[in-house]
Amino acid sequence: MSTSKSDNPYVPELAVIEKIITETSDTKTFRAVFQNEALRESFTYEPGQFQEVSVFGVGEATFCLTSTPTRKGYIEFAVKKVGTVTSALQDIDEGATVGIRAPLGNWFPYNDFKGKDLLFIGGGIGMAPMRSLLNFCLDNRADYGKIDIIYGARSSGDLSFQYEFDDWSKSPNTNLYLTIDKPEDGWTKNVGFVPAYLMDLKPSPENTIAITCGPPIMIKFVLQNLRELGFTDEQIWTTLEMKMKCGIGKCGRCNIGHKYVCIDGPVFSNAQLAELPPEY
Numbered sequence: 001m002s003t004s005k006s007d008n009p010y011v012p013e014l015a016v017i018e019k020i021i022t023e024t025s026d027t028k029t030f031r032a033v034f035q036n037e038a039l040r041e042s043f044t045y046e047p048g049q050f051q052e053v054s055v056f057g058v059g060e061a062t063f064c065l066t067s068t069p070t071r072k073g074y075i076e077f078a079v080k081k082v083g084t085v086t087s088a089l090q091d092i093d094e095g096a097t098v099g100i101r102a103p104l105g106n107w108f109p110y111n112d113f114k115g116k117d118l119l120f121i122g123g124g125i126g127m128a129p130m131r132s133l134l135n136f137c138l139d140n141r142a143d144y145g146k147i148d149i150i151y152g153a154r155s156s157g158d159l160s161f162q163y164e165f166d167d168w169s170k171s172p173n174t175n176l177y178l179t180i181d182k183p184e185d186g187w188t189k190n191v192g193f194v195p196a197y198l199m200d201l202k203p204s205p206e207n208t209i210a211i212t213c214g215p216p217i218m219i220k221f222v223l224q225n226l227r228e229l230g231f232t233d234e235q236i237w238t239t240l241e242m243k244m245k246c247g248i249g250k251c252g253r254c255n256i257g258h259k260y261v262c263i264d265g266p267v268f269s270n271a272q273l274a275e276l277p278p279e280y
């Protein structure tokens with residue numbers, strides 16, 4: 001039995017969907033295990049990396065890895081229904097076989113974040129790529145300072161990973177701040193947009209790294225507000241979801257200026273993004 005991945009980067013490894021979790025009305029999380037048992041044990045990746053998932057007979061699409069490499073034996077990815085492949089994925093059942101090319105891209109420089117406070121700011125499905133780093137840091141809790149998580153969505157039903165909220169908020173020196181756009185019966189947390197909630201909470205930029213991902217309009221105002229709070233571009237990190245296809249720097253579909261999101265990213269600091277043309 002082969003113990004390693006194919007040498008051809010376009011050839012996917014077969015994986016079985018072991019578990020499907022319905023997150024929201026249009027988003028599901030898939031847990032996949034490689035068919036090749038040796039690969040299942042040896043496979044590793046870094047928080048922030050992504051993968052190409054193929055549904056046979058339909059096509060291939062890009063998804064960030066939402067699981068953390070500290071929890072071995074499987075990988076997870078979240079799928080929002082937006083196109084052909086994502087719709088096909090949403091229709092498959094547990095036990096189905098998919099193709100996976102992974103891990104691809106760069107990752108969050110978590111070693112550089114050690115000893116610092118971390119501020120996660122997520123909107124909607126934007127929590128998916130950050131969940132890998134968040135759970136990685138929580139699994140290595142002693143390496144990081146305070147962890148604040150600001151997470152918002154249109155409604156309470158649009159918040160993903162709700163089954164982990166208790167674990168997140170109960171972790172030592174960790175705070176989970178939830179917000180939704182409009183009031184709802186029974187909702188006891190904050191109401192308001194994520195950027196405004198950020199300004200209410202006023203986190204200190206001192207020795208802090210901010211990681212943010214979400215809808216472009218949220219990111220725009222989060223960045224503006226982080227700067228107002230005194231964060232520098234070097235302290236702010238994000239991950240981009242450009243239209244990727246090959247995932248390995250060959251097709252030219254994901255470029256921003258001279259950078260390819262698939263190999264130079266998808267993780268960038270705001271300082272790195274500031275050097276690129278404003279097309280992301």
Ligand code: FES
Nearest residue numbers: 245247251252262
């Ligand atoms: S996805 Fe093909 S070059 Fe980046």
